[in-house]
Amino acid sequence: MDAVFSSFDEYLAAFGLTIGLFVVSGIASLVWGTILAVLRVGPVSVLNKAAAVYVALFRNTPLLMIFIFVFIAMPVLGYNFKFVEGFEIAGWNVSAFFFRACLALTLYTSAFVCEAMRSGVNAVPLGQAEAGRAIGFTFAQSMSLVILPQAARAVIPPMTSVLIALAKNTSVAAAFGLAEATATMRGFTNDNADQRIGIFLAFAIGYIVVVEVISLSSYLVERKVKVAR
Amino acid sequence: MSASVLFDAPGPRTIARHRVYSVVSVVALLALVALALWKLYDAGQLEYELWEPFVTPDYVEYLLVDGLLETLKMAFFSIIFAVVFGLVFGVAKLSDRAWVRWPAWLVVEFFRAVPVLLLMVFAFFLLAIGNGPLSSFWCVVIALTLYNGSVLAEVFRAGVNAVPRGQAEAAYAIGMRKSQVMNAVLLPQAVKIMLPAIISQMVVALKDTSLGYYILAPGLTAVAKPIYLEFNNQVPAAIVITSLYVVVNLILTWIATLVQKRLVGEKSPLELSRVGNLQGGDNTA
Numbered sequence: 001m002d003a004v005f006s007s008f009d010e011y012l013a014a015f016g017l018t019i020g021l022f023v024v025s026g027i028a029s030l031v032w033g034t035i036l037a038v039l040r041v042g043p044v045s046v047l048n049k050a051a052a053v054y055v056a057l058f059r060n061t062p063l064l065m066i067f068i069f070v071f072i073a074m075p076v077l078g079y080n081f082k083f084v085e086g087f088e089i090a091g092w093n094v095s096a097f098f099f100r101a102c103l104a105l106t107l108y109t110s111a112f113v114c115e116a117m118r119s120g121v122n123a124v125p126l127g128q129a130e131a132g133r134a135i136g137f138t139f140a141q142s143m144s145l146v147i148l149p150q151a152a153r154a155v156i157p158p159m160t161s162v163l164i165a166l167a168k169n170t171s172v173a174a175a176f177g178l179a180e181a182t183a184t185m186r187g188f189t190n191d192n193a194d195q196r197i198g199i200f201l202a203f204a205i206g207y208i209v210v211v212e213v214i215s216l217s218s219y220l221v222e223r224k225v226k227v228a229r
Numbered sequence: 230m231s232a233s234v235l236f237d238a239p240g241p242r243t244i245a246r247h248r249v250y251s252v253v254s255v256v257a258l259l260a261l262v263a264l265a266l267w268k269l270y271d272a273g274q275l276e277y278e279l280w281e282p283f284v285t286p287d288y289v290e291y292l293l294v295d296g297l298l299e300t301l302k303m304a305f306f307s308i309i310f311a312v313v314f315g316l317v318f319g320v321a322k323l324s325d326r327a328w329v330r331w332p333a334w335l336v337v338e339f340f341r342a343v344p345v346l347l348l349m350v351f352a353f354f355l356l357a358i359g360n361g362p363l364s365s366f367w368c369v370v371i372a373l374t375l376y377n378g379s380v381l382a383e384v385f386r387a388g389v390n391a392v393p394r395g396q397a398e399a400a401y402a403i404g405m406r407k408s409q410v411m412n413a414v415l416l417p418q419a420v421k422i423m424l425p426a427i428i429s430q431m432v433v434a435l436k437d438t439s440l441g442y443y444i445l446a447p448g449l450t451a452v453a454k455p456i457y458l459e460f461n462n463q464v465p466a467a468i469v470i471t472s473l474y475v476v477v478n479l480i481l482t483w484i485a486t487l488v489q490k491r492l493v494g495e496k497s498p499l500e501l502s503r504v505g506n507l508q509g510g511d512n513t514a
Contacts, residue, residue, distance in 0.1 A: 041235060042235075043235075043236050043239070043247055043250075044247060044250045044251055044254055045251070046251045046254045046255050046258070047250075047254050050254070050258055056479070057475060060432070060436075060474065060475045060478035060479060060482070061436075061471050061474055061475055062436040062437070062438075062439035062440075062450075062474055063436070063439075064439040064440055064442055064450055065439060065450070065467065065470060065471045065474060068450070068453070068467050068470075069467050069471075072457070072463050072467070073463045073464045073466075073467040076272055076274065076463045076464055077268050077269065077271075077272045077274070077464065078268075078272065121235075129235055133236070133237060139235065139236045142235065142236075143235070147235065164342075168342075168343075168344040168345075169344070171344035171345075171346040171347055172346060172440065174346060174350075174443065175346075175440075175442055175443040181347075182344060182346050182347050182350060185347060185350060185351075186350050186354075189350070189351075189354045190354075193354070193358075193359075196351070196354050196355060197355075200347070200351040203347060204339070204342075204343045204347065207342060207343050207344060207347065208339070208342045208343065211342040212342075
């Protein structure tokens with residue numbers, strides 16, 4: 001593990017990038033996945049089917065293929081997202097690589113978020129939806145004021161699984177030129193072949209910490225908002 | 230709660246409004262598809278030469294034999310080994326002896342929390358690079374076995390726990406020993422419950438074989454590269470490879486659903502904590 005301790009800042013920077021990918025694409029997939037879930041349970045059957053096709057397609061495509069689409073196929077069509085490099089958020093320059101990785105992760109993860117959200121909508125007691133309708137809410141109102149907030153409380157455990165999977169999936173970005181944790185481990189192992197077991201353990205522990213922090217915070221949130229039945 | 234209780238049975242005005250929404254969304258979706266096709270056309274990606282490799286017998290054979298077959302082989306071996314791994318550790322986690330139970334718990338939790346790609350890279354550097362004994366094919370299989378085996382260990386544990394208690398009690402009552410109860414009564418019952426979950430785990434394994442791309446393992450993602458480098462047809466290659474994955478996965482999902490209906494019934498008794506499932510969300514399709 002000496003190799004890791006002697007360049008510990010590099011180790012931290014690698015996990016910083018991993019966490020950055022997780023947070024940005026996590027928020028984006030929660031938003032896009034919820035929109036998809038609303039489309040899937042909504043009254044317009046064309047949109048139901050379109051969202052169902054999206055979910056089936058992206059759930060059955062390996063994440064790596066989506067990365068290949070975004071990183072290798074899209075630039076051929078003229079989408080390289082270089083323009084994001086012009087933006088600056090609080091002194092941080094967003095790189096096109098980071099943006100594309102987040103795009104790929106979001107496209108993939110939102111399909112799973114949609115499924116988790118839909119199971120949450122199914123867990124909302126019938127009476128709540130009826131009560132919403134009884135006081136004259138439209139679909140949009142009962143969805144945004146009653147169903148989704150109630151579903152969000154029920155959906156925390158499956159959503160945690162999705163988010164943990166996302167945290168681990170950020171490792172795929174390693175194959176596409178981002179120096180996040182997995183790519184950095186590969187670099188370390190390349191340079192210090194005699195310490196590969198120590199290096200592996202150091203990076204595995206990093207991921208385990210990330211995963212445990214996610215599941216602990218989800219546990220705390222769940223305990224706070226859980227429906228008493 | 231079905232969708233119909235989310236909104237009232239529509240009256241004439243709502244029906245008319247929904248019709249408008251439908252038309253608008255059909256137009257929007259068609260516009261989106263048309264835009265995508267136009268973009269492909271504009272970038273010259275619809276030209277026949279770029280698609281030609283995928284109808285040329287030699288390349289089709291290359292795709293199917295060196296790509297799809299290798300991918301299926303990797304997934305197949307991973308699942309077979311993972312079932313064994315899961316059986317051993319699932320039963321160990323159920324053991325009455327703490328010195329068996331806790332190490333098994335540690336192993337399962339460790340491999341579920343670590344990304345598969347990290348395991349693959351580690352196996353690759355440990356076993357393949359230099360004069361390592363194994364090819365990268367087997368490094369992919371090892372990484373997938375450890376990960377999927379840990380997930381299946383939880384499936385096995387839940388499966389054994391899902392067998393009605395009375396069966397174990399009856400077996401003890403007629404004088405069976407603990408190992409006999411497990412081997413002769415609980416496991417055969419549990420396998421039936423678990424079969425759909427094992428098949429859908431195969432979808433996960435199949436999707437994850439694609440990660441072998443990073444450690445130069447064979448498979449669909451590996452054959453894509455020389456094709457698009459030679460013909461400069463990145464978009465068609467990605468579309469073809471993705472459709473192969475999607476078709477195989479849909480077939481597997483369909484088989485899992487069929488088995489579920491035959492053997493288990495509509496509702497699965499397996500309520501798993503799906504922490505760290507790379508597929509995310511549902512295990513049983």
